[in-house]
Amino acid sequence: MxxxxxxxxxxxxxxxxxxxxxxxxxxxxxxxxxxxxxxxxxxxxxxxxxxxxxxxxxxxxxxxxxxxxxxxxxxxxxxxxxxxxxxxxxxxxxxxxxxxxxxxxxxxxxxxxxxxxxxxxxxxxxxxxxxxxxxxxxxxDREFFTTRLVRRIEHMVVTRPERIGVRGKPSAPRRR
Ligand SMILES: [Mg+2]
The missing domain is CATH 3.40.50.1000 (HAD superfamily/HAD-like)
Known part of the structure; x- marks a missing residue:
């Protein structure tokens, strides 16, 4: 498919x-x-x-x-x-x-x-x-695409710190 x-x-x-x-x-x-x-x-x-x-x-x-x-x-x-x-x-x-x-x-x-x-x-x-x-x-759209990708990575880091071994609590609000 x-x-x-x-x-x-x-x-x-x-x-x-x-x-x-x-x-x-x-x-x-x-x-x-x-x-x-x-x-x-x-x-x-x-x-x-x-x-x-x-x-x-x-x-x-x-x-x-x-x-x-x-x-x-x-x-x-x-x-x-x-x-x-x-x-x-x-x-x-x-x-x-x-x-x-x-x-x-x-x-x-x-x-x-x-x-x-x-x-x-x-x-x-x-x-x-x-x-x-x-x-x-x-x-x-290259920059736009890169920006989006960075945002997703940021999002992962901020909301799921345990997954990638980052200590500390998520503090930033969701960005979409
Ligand atoms: Mg086209």
């Missing part, structure tokens, strides 16, 4: 993607998430690095399609800006947006990859269809 949440590949960012390996796997189309995968959340502009990455993908023969849960205006504007088709309000992990993207790229689940930063939308949705799923670190 948990297998549907597991990506086939985990990368720090899209820039670590090895296009040759994808080709060797028979991948011809790449569905890409937008927010926190290509650019930060609601950021309008693509960096030179991103434009170069998209151009490289195309020159290696890949068809691309952005599939985002964000609103039409946001996705359409970005899509036009970078010259890659986009599907908005996809409601990932629902399958509809993925199918629309594959129809646009003229690919099948067996030769399509999906790249995104969220397990419960990008990876779950992709795995449900049998796509090659690639998880990347979210571009702007």
């Amino acid at each position: 948990l297998n549907v949440l597991r990506p086939a590949l985990f990368l720090r960012s899209v820039y670590e993607l090895d296009f040759k390996r994808l080709t060797q796997r028979g991948i011809q189309g790449i569905i890409v998430d937008l927010d926190n995968t290509l650019v930060g959340y609601n950021r309008p502009d693509a960096s030179e690095q991103l434009l170069h990455w998209l151009a490289t993908a195309k020159s290696q023969g890949f068809r691309l399609c952005i599939v985002s849960n964000n609103l039409s205006a946001r996705v359409e504007e970005f899509s036009r800006h970078v010259g890659v088709p986009g599907i908005s309000k996809a409601a990932k992990p629902r399958r509809r947006g993925f199918w629309q993207a594959m129809a646009l790229m003229r690919t099948q689940p067996s030769n399509t990859a999906v790249i995104g930063d969220q397990v419960f939308t990008d990876i779950l949705g992709g795995n449900r269809l049998g796509l090659y799923t690639i998880l990347v670190h979210p571009l702007e």
Whole structure:
């Protein structure tokens, strides 16, 4: 059951993607998430690095399609800006947006990859269809994630000192 949440590949960012390996796997189309995968959340502009990455993908023969849960205006504007088709309000992990993207790229689940930063939308949705799923670190949530992790550890230390051998009584209120 948990297998549907597991990506086939985990990368720090899209820039670590090895296009040759994808080709060797028979991948011809790449569905890409937008927010926190290509650019930060609601950021309008693509960096030179991103434009170069998209151009490289195309020159290696890949068809691309952005599939985002964000609103039409946001996705359409970005899509036009970078010259890659986009599907908005996809409601990932629902399958509809993925199918629309594959129809646009003229690919099948067996030769399509999906790249995104969220397990419960990008990876779950992709795995449900049998796509090659690639998880990347979210571009702007790193600090937030770390903060949350630290909070959890703090919480354990404060409320369950006996478990980790810390002496003294819990004094701080619960932080959630
Ligand atoms: Mg995202």
